[in-house]
Amino acid sequence: MKVSFSRWLDNKKTAAVFLVILAILAGVLIWMWSQYGYRENRYEHSSYAMGTLVQQTVYGKDRENTALKAASAVTNLENQISWRVEGSDIARLNDAAGTQWISLEPETISLLDLCLDVAENSQGAFDPTILPISCLWNFDSETPSFPGEELINTYLPYVGYENLRINTEDNTASLRNYYMAVDLGAVGKGAGCDAIVDTYKSSSVSGGIAAVGGSVGIYGQKPDGSLWSIAVRNPYVSQGEDATMGTLDLTGGFISTSGSYEKTFTQDGITYHHLLDPQTGFPADTGLVSVTVVCGGSEPGQGALSDILSTACFVLGEEKGKALLLHYGAEGIFIRTDKTVSVTDGLKDSFHIVSEDFSYAG
Amino acid sequence: MPGKIFRKWDLALIGGVLVLALILLFSFTFAEKGGIAVIEQNGVEWGRYSLLEQQEETILEIGGEYHVRLLLEPGAISFLSSDCPDHTCVRTGKLTQAGQGAVCLPARVSIRILPSPGETQGFDGITG
Numbered sequence: 168m169k170v171s172f173s174r175w176l177d178n179k180k181t182a183a184v185f186l187v188i189l190a191i192l193a194g195v196l197i198w199m200w201s202q203y204g205y206r207e208n209r210y211e212h213s214s215y216a217m218g219t220l221v222q223q224t225v226y227g228k229d230r231e232n233t234a235l236k237a238a239s240a241v242t243n244l245e246n247q248i249s250w251r252v253e254g255s256d257i258a259r260l261n262d263a264a265g266t267q268w269i270s271l272e273p274e275t276i277s278l279l280d281l282c283l284d285v286a287e288n289s290q291g292a293f294d295p296t297i298l299p300i301s302c303l304w305n306f307d308s309e310t311p312s313f314p315g316e317e318l319i320n321t322y323l324p325y326v327g328y329e330n331l332r333i334n335t336e337d338n339t340a341s342l343r344n345y346y347m348a349v350d351l352g353a354v355g356k357g358a359g360c361d362a363i364v365d366t367y368k369s370s371s372v373s374g375g376i377a378a379v380g381g382s383v384g385i386y387g388q389k390p391d392g393s394l395w396s397i398a399v400r401n402p403y404v405s406q407g408e409d410a411t412m413g414t415l416d417l418t419g420g421f422i423s424t425s426g427s428y429e430k431t432f433t434q435d436g437i438t439y440h441h442l443l444d445p446q447t448g449f450p451a452d453t454g455l456v457s458v459t460v461v462c463g464g465s466e467p468g469q470g471a472l473s474d475i476l477s478t479a480c481f482v483l484g485e486e487k488g489k490a491l492l493l494h495y496g497a498e499g500i501f502i503r504t505d506k507t508v509s510v511t512d513g514l515k516d517s518f519h520i521v522s523e524d525f526s527y528a529g
Numbered sequence: 530m531p532g533k534i535f536r537k538w539d540l541a542l543i544g545g546v547l548v549l550a551l552i553l554l555f556s557f558t559f560a561e562k563g564g565i566a567v568i569e570q571n572g573v574e575w576g577r578y579s580l581l582e583q584q585e586e587t588i589l590e591i592g593g594e595y596h597v598r599l600l601l602e603p604g605a606i607s608f609l610s611s612d613c614p615d616h617t618c619v620r621t622g623k624l625t626q627a628g629q630g631a632v633c634l635p636a637r638v639s640i641r642i643l644p645s646p647g648e649t650q651g652f653d654g655i656t657g
Contacts, residue, residue: 184539188546195550213572213639220632220639224653309614309635376654383654398629400657404622410629414652424657430615459656 208390214238217245217355218307219380223363226390227373234375237366241359241379248275248351248358250298257349261298265345268334276338278351278358279331281468285475286328289491293479294445298348299325303448306430306441307352313434319448322346326445357423357474360384364421364470382423384470394418394517401522402428402456402502412522413500415514420463421470425477426502427456442481453484459500460492461514473497485509503528564627564642564651566606568599571637580604580625581645595636606640608633628652 212223212234221241225234250257256275263269271279282295299322303314330343342349351358359379367375367386374387376395385395394416401412415422427440427450444451458480462473476497480488485501489511492499498513507528510518520527563581567574570591583603591597597618600609605625608618611633618633627644628651644651 180536180539184542187543191543191546191550195553198554211641211643213569213641215572215634215637219634222630222639222641222654378654378656381655381657383656385654389653395653396628396651398626398652398655400655401622402657404620408622410622410624410631411626411652411655415656422654422656426657428620429617457657 210234212238214241216241217249217359217379219356221359221363221377221379223375223377225367225372225375226387228371230372230375233367233370233372236370237363237375237377240362240366244274244359244362245355247272248278248355250348250350257351260340260342261348264342264347268332268339268341270337270339273338276333276335276340277468278354278471279333279340279349280335281471282351282354282475283328283331283333285472285479285491285495288494289479289483289487291328291445292482292487293353293475294326294328295349295351295354296326296328296331296342296347297353297443297445298350299323299346300443300445300448301350301352301441302348304439304441304443306432311430311432311439313437313439323448326448353425353478354471354474356380356382357421358468358471360421360470361468381426381429382421382470382474384421385417385419387419397422399459399500399518400424400426400457401524402426403506403524409522412502412525413508413518413520415459415461415500416517416519417461417463420461421473422459422461423470423473423477424457424459425481426458427481442478444482451482453482454503454505455481455485455501456504457481457502458488459502461498462495464496563604564625564645566601566624567641567643569639569641575638577643578606579645580606580642591636591638593636593638595633597633597636597638599640606642607631608640611636611638626651628654630655 208226210225210230214221223234246252247256249255250261256271259269285293305311325346333340356379360382363377364384364386374389377384397415398411399413404410430441431438440450442451458477460473460477462469498511501509506525508525509528565577565579567577578601583601587601589599589601595612597611598609600607605623607623611618613633613635618631621631624642627642630641632639
């Protein structure tokens, strides 16, 4: 068989035919591999942490193991920074309010440091010491309710980032007054993305994308080298409409969104949302329905920063919000209640509206 | 026919292979557009459905404490109803493209759309 086959190939003409057929087959195989081959190389993982869904897509070597490690990194972070977890850094800090300085993990201190930096630069539009007010509203419970103006005004004086003090040299922190308490709920999901991307960085995966609730972290590259495409959720959607209002195509970075549609309840005909203005204790009303922030800086903690900035921008409103983003070298998408959209210069090329219900602001 | 590299039947053979290759490519390109909806409960797969092959409206009863019901229809899937307190899942709307997703956190039921073979990945992630 072998002899006759090689004799058949000895004929120049049949050899040429054979080569052409091989070339066509090779072309088809290469095309198919480029289109579908990466799927083999891809691992998806879902888990629950920080009261939300953690969704990962990881490419490359050791992807399965890395995704599992990353998922537990988020749970570990939650156990460290959630005020709800007994014995966590933040629970201990809150318990010691008005008494003494206590030692915390260096990661907790850097998060608090970042929070205080944005709190100062936003003149308190973001405040990590919001817990006395946020637990009155209790948006995370099954039955949130309007606490009443009187109760809000009673507890408002205990909100004040100036009275949260940290020492980055010996990793200690203190809350100056009794009744004060820290809530890192506006930071946690972004910080969770940081924890996941850090896990990817120290592994051999080639690329990955992780969403912790509405915050997204990107690492490395997709196998086909194309841009990472992020859908921006439609804030006004109801059952039966398309879920996406726009798309962001990025090479990397961290993305977070704060929207008034996320957690709401209606009482006596008034709808309340969870993005509280630390100055008033009431839901912020700045003509916005959602703010998406993209951070791609080289400093650590860009995920946490994007999360904090999206909250701060929502409370500040569009004009002051954009100034804050400029200060941090971040970009943003501001969706107004009239369904017009304003985008910072750095996102003009990468963001596109895909829903007919929205248009660019004049 | 001396001098010519390819004879008539050689060309026919090459042509045949080319046609086969094209059929293969097109069958992959146009196969199952519309994505595959993967439903997970507690992070464990509950079921998967091809949105293209779906011909009619079907209600999927996931059950559980919150009696979650999904609406599967040609080309789309969405949360139809849930007894959860916030109804964020129902307000997420219809999922039609690969990469889109929705979740009912109290019930721990999530849906995401995977690209079908031959379909390019729609979105890699969602913010909001």
